[in-house]
Amino acid sequence: MNESQLRGLTPSVLGVLVRRGVDFAAAEDAVQDALVEAVRVWPADPPRDPKGWLITVAWRRFLDAARADAARRRREDAVDEEPAPGPVSAVDDTLWLYFLCAHPSLTPSSAVALTLRAVGGLTTRQIAHAYLVPEATMAQRISRAKRTVSGVRFDQPGNVATVLRVLYLVFNEGYSGDVDLAAEAIRLTRQLRAAIDHPEVAGLLALMLLHHARRAARTAPDGSLVPLAEQDRSRWDTESIAEGVTILQAALARDRLGEFQAQAAIAALHADAPAAGETDWVQIVEWYDELALLTDSPVVRLNRAVAVGEADGARAGLAALAALDESLPRYAAVAAHLHERDGDLATAARLYAEAARTAPNLAERDHLTRQAARLNTDRSR
Incomplete structure (x- = not known):
């Protein structure tokens, strides 16, 4: 049993201890101890019933801790003897x-x-x-x-x-x-x-799969960020994309739209485009409109401005951006991108440099700094 499968048993084991009356904090500590012991023991001596083994060891760890703590004497007195071995409850x-x-x-x-x-x-x-x-x-x-x-x-x-x-x-x-x-x-x-069984749970899973499918193409060999439009789409995980789209389609068919389904629909449209120039930006704007109605999020409206700039031109994108608060995270970066598309390289370079100063991480800061340097170099030629 690999580590992921072992971790998958954790909720069931923890639930058994809590149902037996163990305090959540103490139960969680005992389960962690049992997991550590499993990693040590199982490679040489794997149990026939992994879940039952974990429950038994976690229960014993709890009893040991209870007996060692004088403040829990009264609680220990109320604890029955260890339950006899037997089938483990199937309750999830x-x-x-x-x-x-x-x-x-x-x-x-x-x-x-x-x-x-x-x-x-x-x-x-x-x-x-x-x-x-x-x-x-x-x-x-x-x-x-x-x-x-x-x-x-x-x-x-x-x-x-x-x-x-x-x-x-x-x-x-x-x-x-x-x-x-x-x-x-x-x-x-x-x-x-x-x-x-909830369509938004499916929507979130689809969204994760679709984003994760692009992971290998997001960075260059030197660790620098690669924007979506410049990514090598042959490196995208087509199996994850197919699974994400299938899950999303089933969720949307239930006609209970939520924000994660809408975000996944946008990600699916990006994944469906063979090349950046073939992206269906008109549909993406429509999905951002749906998402804005669901969330009323300024971040969604910021991303919508980018999509509008691609669908209807940079001037339209800048007009959509003008309605938003300039203090929004990534506002300067979006404004720089739209000004560059509009041909105003001086303003774009200044905004890229401004965005770099407030970037949330080193990789994004370096990317924005390079964008500013690129435009300044182009202008000086």
Whole structure:
């Protein structure tokens, strides 16, 4: 059993301990201990029943911790002896854990970290490396999150939109350290789709697959960013694109449009174009109009301005941009692109340089700086 399959058992094992009355924080710690032990023991001695093995070891770890803590004496006294071995319940707690980890009392960063631990089965060290923070910092964040949700029970359906936002946050972290968070988000979203029949869950999975399909073409050998229009489309993952489109079509057929389905439809139109010049920008603008109605997001309207500039010309794009707040992230970069398309290279170069100064990461900053330098060089010839 590989590491991904092992992590896939985490929600079920955690749910069993919680149903036995174990506090969520203590149960999660015990499950993590069991996962570590499995990684150590299983290669040489794989169990016949992996889930049952994990439950047994996690339960014993909890009992050991309870006995070692004097403050839990009364709780320990109430704990029955270890249940006799037998068939493991087939109840799937994955969905409940998703909603628990996306509890409204948690900050987005805490919700993401707790989801990766409790549902994803990642260790604190792996999550810390992925977020480029010290392990102690991540441990404190996860510990606070676990204390916040301890004792929380759901007696009504949870907020699917909140769970999806958390998963999208995980996906957008991309790759860092020894954990591929984009791939992990796809794995978790597949789990959620298996547990709940909701078109927006399918829409998010389709969106992730379509974006992830372009991953290999997004950077040059030197690590620099490659814009969508300049990417080598032969490097796109056609199997992921086909799967994403199939999932999206089934979701759209249910006529319950949501923001992730609309975003996936835009991504599918990009994926469908054999070359950048053949992109159906008119349809993309129409989907951005739908998305703006669903979200009323200024970021969506910013991206729509780019699409309008491609569909109807740079002047039309600049007119759409003029209605937006200049303090929006990436506003200067979009304005630079549209001014360049309109032939105003001096303004475009200035805006590219301005956008580089506020870029969210080094790769984007370097890309924008090179764009400014390119235009300045062209103007001096």
